[in-house]
Amino acid sequence: MGSERALCDFLGINCTIFLDIPAYVQQKKAKQRRLKSSSEGVTLNKIDSEDLDLPLFKVIVVAKATNNFCNDNKLGEGGFGPVYKGMLDDGQAIAAKRLSENSSQGLNEFKNEVSCIAKLQHRNLVTLLGCCIEKGERILIYEYMPNKSLDFFIFDEQTSKSLGWSKRYNIINGIARGLLYLHQDSRLRVIHRDLKASNILLDYEMNPKISDFGLARSFRGSQTEENTKRVVGTYGYMSPEYAIDGIFSIKSDVYSFGVLLLEIVTGKKNRLFSHPDHSLNLIGHVWMSYKEESLLGLIDEVILESSNTIEVFRVIQIGLLCVQEYPKDRPSMSEVVVMLSSTMHLPHPKQPGFFTARKQQMADYSWRNSIITSCNQQTITTVSPRD
Structure with missing residues (x-):
């Protein structure tokens, strides 16, 4: 039951088979209140409101593209968190860099990367396709580089x-x-x-x-x-x-x-x-x-x-x-x-x-x-x- 509950919470969907609906709703509301009142929530909202000309991806889209962040799709892991290869519905390959909970890098670094590279366009800079800040997630979506580093x-x-x-x-x-x-x-x-x-x-x-x-x-x-x-x-x-x-x-x-x-x-x-x-x-x-x-x-x-x-x-x-x-x-x-x-x-x-x-x-x-x-x-x- 615990794993099903966690999956539903992550994907933000109503899993009536697995969850007690009132309890689930209460947990979600409590989490949203905590996020909204925290400095992290304020900054996430600030990113969302800034005009960065950067697409915002939904969690469910990124999860689907990476097969729910499957280890088989994992390209590597740095101080920010793990990076996963993914494929969008339109056939574009992506690299999704997901901030881990115990990351040595924080929200400031995430926001810095979003606000910095979103303004840059050059053939010798990696292209940031978008980001995901939904449901407390912090994920950067890049073009996929097949030949590694x-x-x-x-x-x-x-x-x-x-x-x-x-x-x-x-x-x-x-x-x-x-x-x-x-x-x-x-x-x-x-x-x-x-x-x-x-x-x-x-x-x-x-x-x-x-x-x-x-x-x-x-x-x-x-x-x-x-x-x-x-x-x-x-x-x-x-x-x-x-x-x-x-x-x-x-x-x-x-x-x-x-x-x-x-x-x-x-x-x-x-x-x-x-x-x-x-x-x-x-x-x-x-x-x-x-x-x-x-x-x-x-x-x-x-x-x-x-x-x-x-x-x-x-x-x-x-x-x-x-x-x-x-x-x-x-x-x-x-x-x-x-x-x-x-x-x-x-x-x-x-x-x-x-x-x-x-x-x-x-x-x-x-x-x-x-x-x-x-x-x-x-x-x-x-x-x-x-x-």
């Missing part, structure tokens, strides 16, 4: 073999154009704050689309940076000024992009990188190799045969320019796009941020009391990051 390819020994240099270079350029749109060409200046390989989704033709805007911040006018006491993101991708001082700007996204470039070229993760001769992270290893003019050994063996070595070297140098320690030294994304699409002379990069040995890096973090979180459960971090 970038980390699935570049960090796996087997799947990386299908990603030659031309595809990787196309992905790099697509991410750059998406970021340029966020920073400069969209109606609002948007700082993503959690750019990483797992947040780059790939469509049927392996074109990249930046996803997961739950932690993004938007600016109006000429504002380009802000300070926060709540640092959010993923260690290994966060810029020094953001991780240590809570200052984020378009240049903190540029830093994350630089880390991503180095990971795409090497096929190695920045934070999990290890070398028998030193304890540097990937950034440190690339920096030392650049100074010693020994870049060839950095390149992922998978792309060596299919790549233009000079072009790969340029990408490495651009990556190092993006991860320079001081924000003022890093190029803007408009400059990065020009660098990637031309043979212009590149300046020599200065020392990168967070390239020192890990023990020292962790000591730099330890004085902060902020909790660092990410939308991806696999990379949630705290003031004592895991290895």
